[in-house]
Amino acid sequence: MVNKLIEKIRKTNAPIVVGLDPMMDYVPSFIKEKAFKEYGETLEGAAEAFWQYNKGIVDAVYDLIPAVKPQIAMYEQLGIPGLVAYKKTVDYCKEKGLVVIGDIKRGDIGSTSAAYATGHLGNIQIGANTYAGFDEDYATVNPYLGSDGVQPFIDVCKKEGKGIFVLVKTSNKSSGEFQDQIIDGNRHLYELVGEMVDKWGEQLVSEGSSYSSVGAVVGATYPEQGKILREIMPKAMILVPGYGAQGGKGKDLTHFFNKDGLGAIVNSSRGIIAAYKQEAYASYGEAGYADASRAAVIAMKEDIASALA
């Protein structure tokens, strides 16, 4: 899967992921009103509003970007109808040719981790038939349970040509509480996790590529740690959240990339999907929310390109 991702990054010249993390406050009134008229003020109505909102954004930006990252929590808060909207969003983005990174942060052990991997990246045999549950291209994975939790994902990735991004150093303020602890008196926990990502990644490097389909999540808000982790995990694509709304800037991103200009893909969620709520894009108004998102993607692309130049 990493080859497909890199090919799309090269083609769009944009190491950018748009985070499809809808919140009701972001969804323009005209979309909500239509959805509620059809489905009532219900979970189904809210889920329909999320889906129509996403569709508008995807239609407006899909030609500019290689990938999207729907955050499943936002859909899961609406229960089953929300997850139906998540699935619709995944399917639609794949139809549009985008690489879909399911931001699911799952992680368990043995057969349970295998079940998550099957549900999100794999196929399940039922009698004589084969089905896919959610069928994202990539999933994010939490490493706290160790190799037992990660290996089942890698096994499914091998079989299905999919990939994972393992949480290493997350973008949030308190990420250091555990991740920054000093291990053995010589390095941080996130460095040890990075070493494991590098090791796990050996299993998913395809011929002729210098990258693995085992990637890592490292927050834009921690550029110094990004620099260290870039060296520890040379084969890993780094998925970088925290750009924009969380405070990360283009210049913070340079260390996340390798010398080949690849190796990182930067996520922005709110900054793109709710761009019309920012002063800079206010002139688009609610009706032009999707065009505002397109303008924000173009600005982000330029910000990153100039930082990397």
Add this chain to the structure above:
Amino acid sequence: MVNKLIEKIRKTNAPIVVGLDPMMDYVPSFIKEKAFKEYGETLEGAAEAFWQYNKGIVDAVYDLIPAVKPQIAMYEQLGIPGLVAYKKTVDYCKEKGLVVIGDIKRGDIGSTSAAYATGHLGNIQIGANTYAGFDEDYATVNPYLGSDGVQPFIDVCKKEGKGIFVLVKTSNKSSGEFQDQIIDGNRHLYELVGEMVDKWGEQLVSEGSSYSSVGAVVGATYPEQGKILREIMPKAMILVPGYGAQGGKGKDLTHFFNKDGLGAIVNSSRGIIAAYKQEAYASYGEAGYADASRAAVIAMKEDIASALA
């Protein structure tokens, strides 16, 4: 929620959780055949088989136990229809008066963790109406992202009278890769996480109780660590997986309990729900699978009682 859990443990005299983690191999043929006849060999058919299988077990054991722990991964592997079966299982167990621990191992940051908490433990306002997504009583939470990831769950628990179990030392073989690392040269990462659980727990101790609705997950397979963690987290109910099929025995469990005889609740999944596949219960046959589960619960109750005596 911890008060309700303790009351039910006292009433049943059984610090036991039955893990409702269905796998197709466990489901008796007559259930699968009926489900496939009605829904075809589809995700819906498999989900119906899981649900009917669960219902049989719950009907057979609900009067003996305080709580169940459905593992959402097993349902998630069947995509949306699987999650519908998960929701049905949660609702049915609550109808039967059981405390439902959603084994979801979620964990993210800020608004995203809040969305998971809302979806699983809380309520969401849509227009003039309020809805619950999955509405479990407890959820398991992954701590790797730090307080930013856990606090939103605690906030929802406060509001809704719910609880969480935070992963501290998991039952699997490789759990030590990160959890056993020595921090600051003086203690293990799992001890630091335990200290945080104790601290987080202060927010959810109800009047007149010595326990908090912030509990911890510590595997039966690590009794020595259980002893240490019992001291670090005196207020935490410890959810103990790894008994039975994973190798934990009754005698390994004593250290997980406080001197009041409370403080832990021991999970068994396969050992109960697939009891009819064990030699000891083979005489029940497929048709008697639920009665075999009942017999296995009684045996587990006796094993734990004699270990604690």
